[in-house]
Amino acid sequence: MASNSDLINISIKVHPEFKEVISKAAQKDDTLGIGNISDFI
Helix, strand or coil, X not given: CCCXXXXXXXXXXXXXXXXXXXXXXXXXXXXXXXXXXXXXX
């Protein structure tokens, strides 16, 4: 499984506007953050 930072980097490349949303979600809860990132990809 990719690390959380890898998923964030992939998501930023695909959807730059989601950078803040992903960062906030990851800060709240790593598991929740990964789930939200998967929805964006």
